[in-house]
Amino acid sequence: MQDVYLWWTEYSNRSSKVPVRIYDGSTLLATVNVNQTANGGQWNLLGSYSFSGVAKVVVVSTSSSLTTCADAARFVSADTTTPVISSLPNVSGSVGTPYTYSVTAVGDPVLVYALTAAPSEMTIYAATGLIQWVPSQAGAFEVTVQVSNSFGADSQSFTLVVSDASNEWIIDNGDPGTLASGAWPVSNAVGAYGADSLYSKTLSATYTFSAERSGLQDVYLWWTEYSNRSSKVPVRIYDGSTLLATVNVNQTANGGQWNLLGSYSFSGVAQVVIVSTSRTLTSCADAVKFMPVQ
Numbered sequence: 001m002q003d004v005y006l007w008w009t010e011y012s013n014r015s016s017k018v019p020v021r022i023y024d025g026s027t028l029l030a031t032v033n034v035n036q037t038a039n040g041g042q043w044n045l046l047g048s049y050s051f052s053g054v055a056k057v058v059v060v061s062t063s064s065s066l067t068t069c070a071d072a073a074r075f076v077s078a079d080t081t082t083p084v085i086s087s088l089p090n091v092s093g094s095v096g097t098p099y100t101y102s103v104t105a106v107g108d109p110v111l112v113y114a115l116t117a118a119p120s121e122m123t124i125y126a127a128t129g130l131i132q133w134v135p136s137q138a139g140a141f142e143v144t145v146q147v148s149n150s151f152g153a154d155s156q157s158f159t160l161v162v163s164d165a166s167n168e169w170i171i172d173n174g175d176p177g178t179l180a181s182g183a184w185p186v187s188n189a190v191g192a193y194g195a196d197s198l199y200s201k202t203l204s205a206t207y208t209f210s211a212e213r214s215g216l217q218d219v220y221l222w223w224t225e226y227s228n229r230s231s232k233v234p235v236r237i238y239d240g241s242t243l244l245a246t247v248n249v250n251q252t253a254n255g256g257q258w259n260l261l262g263s264y265s266f267s268g269v270a271q272v273v274i275v276s277t278s279r280t281l282t283s284c285a286d287a288v289k290f291m292p293v294q
Helices: none
Strands: 002-007 018-024 027-034 043-049 055-059 072-077 081-085 092-094 099-102 105-108 112-117 130-133 139-149 152-163 169-172 178-181 198-200 206-222 233-239 242-249 258-275 283-285 287-292
Touching (some): 018 043, 027 043, 169 206, 258 287
Parallel strands (some): 081 152, 092 152
Antiparallel strands (some): 002 072, 018 055, 081 105, 178 206, 198 283, 233 242
């Protein structure tokens, strides 16, 4: 299927009804009458037609007093579309570890990829959309990728969080520094950090993660999703015995990844306590990460 366009020039004695015949080989598909007293100097769509071999556009002169213009014809695949990015980025990275993201998009004709915002030394292949970078420092970096063709453009922006594994501290369930109060059996949910995750539906049961941390720290929580998870799980954050904050997390979503609870200042022992508040809905305890704020 092809969109067929015609270009003509205007003149004082042009015909207002010029027959334009469109053929597929020797088969006449349509005759379109065009007004060449207007819309000159531009592409004018005659319609969409299916061709199986040789496409022909025939401009016919039908008057001895009025003129007919023949200038140019254009064929464009009817599948031509404005680009749309269809992939989702990996939004986490580590210092010294190569980061890649293969951006994929749909659209026709040929797509061109570019970075309009990115950290220094991050590159993208214009023809394929492959982003490559080796982070040299921790932090949050804004990235915007754009894909374009002659019919338009689409862009995608995201924040890439780079961590420094030499400074982070991760505590998995069952590690030293964990303490369960009440029943916390192993969950069948997928997406656990490490070997497995735990759950509880014992009222007031708690699961505590403790680590020696000093200074301002970003605190992250990892949980697994399950059909009966609670959408409002209280997570208490302590500096020693001092309660700094209680964050309610929705464990029906965003499982199998690190979720930032906030930034907190610790002066000794940092504690993250997950609380079970229901006998019917479950609370998950899986892993905690502390990351010094640079």
